[in-house]
Amino acid sequence: MKSVRGLLISLGLAILALIVQATVFRRFQLVTPDLVVVVVILASLNLRPELSLVVGFVAGLLVDVSVGTTVLGLRALTYTAVAFVAIQTRSRADSSPLAVGVWAGLLTLVSVAFFLMVGVLFGQSAELGGQVLRRLVQVPLANLVAAGILAVPITRLYQAGVRRT
């Protein structure tokens, strides 16, 4: 029951993150975090490992079908891989929001690099063009800040969800 509630919280947060980044950050071009990745990374701190992987896969698939330009499954693969790396390294992120932020920033960099590499292998060069530098620099930095800010409230949300069961 706790697992199901945690999974639902994660998926709800992923949908919310998708909507926020589609609308809010469309208007503020300098700040472009990938909030869905932040949700996936923070989920790995609060869920069982296999559930974190499922959250990564489903959240990636959600973005894939919403974006519509890149091949279906590319982000699902990327976010699953990020969730896996996050699970393996989550002991390095202690309770401090700064440490979580830096950890999330580094994982986002891995995510972007992996996404670009697999994307090019699957013939997505044109769709990924023009934003490479922005992706590699801005997104990890923005995610570092976003994860630092969101780590505590999201962890509390999971704890509150578990306590209700």
Add this chain to the structure above:
Amino acid sequence: MLDRETKRDRTLPTFITLVVIAFVLMTFDVRATETDLAARVRSGALTLIAPLQRVSAFVIDPIADLLDSLAGLATLRAENAALRSEVARLQADLAGVEDDKARLQVLEQLYDLQLEDTATARTPANVLGRPDPTESSFVIDKGTDQGVAVGHPVVDQNGYVVGRVTEVSGGFATVVPISQDREGVTVLVGGQNGILSSQLGSDLLILEVFDAIEPLLAGDLVVTSSVSIDFPAGLAVGEIVADSPLEGTALSAQVSPFADIDTLRVVLIITWPPEPGIGDSPTTTTSTTLPGATTSTTEGG
């Protein structure tokens, strides 16, 4: 302890299973055509997510507009002066165009030319948002219910080419800009036809002319060609960035697109190729409700 070990054991199999599923999906999607299941899944997802984006944009856009206005106050005066001088220059240009138009009418009469009526329906649409802020594709609030179909060209408020519709559902559609479109556009520049394509790692487009007869110069206007299947002829796309010399009978040049994708709020979807009867009817009117105003576009006649 044993329970924890068992849970840890499941991580790798789960990961491998999901990776395999993702690869299967990617392979399936790469091989699929527009009419296949993947396209239907995307269309269904668009129908579910776009209304949420619409509500979110309805709340956020006025706040963002206010912030934009406050930030822009300092530069308004200088911008106003620049616009005044631009208006004066355009008025001078317009006088020249009027003269050209009169001469063209005379020439048409002389040669008894009958230009083809290419009037097409144009549907205004609000830009709702981008699912991924680092990508240029965006969602608009018009879909098949308003006659929008996959492949329809999209232009901005100035008539500059933005891109094409790639996904469509009942009331929403996804537009991919030409700077991210894997398909090239046939364009006309300096009286020569060429293929304009996106290029990796750049917002600039690459123009290739295979039967070139003369070099291209910086600032040359690039418009859609009458040879193009996907776009009506004569739509402004961009301009040549730097002088491009001939290389035998071919040349390639970089093109800076006119449309600014980052600031788009409203776009026009062109019904292209024209549906039967649109050019024949005296008037084709499409109405839409934009933030703060109702707009109607009248074509034909």
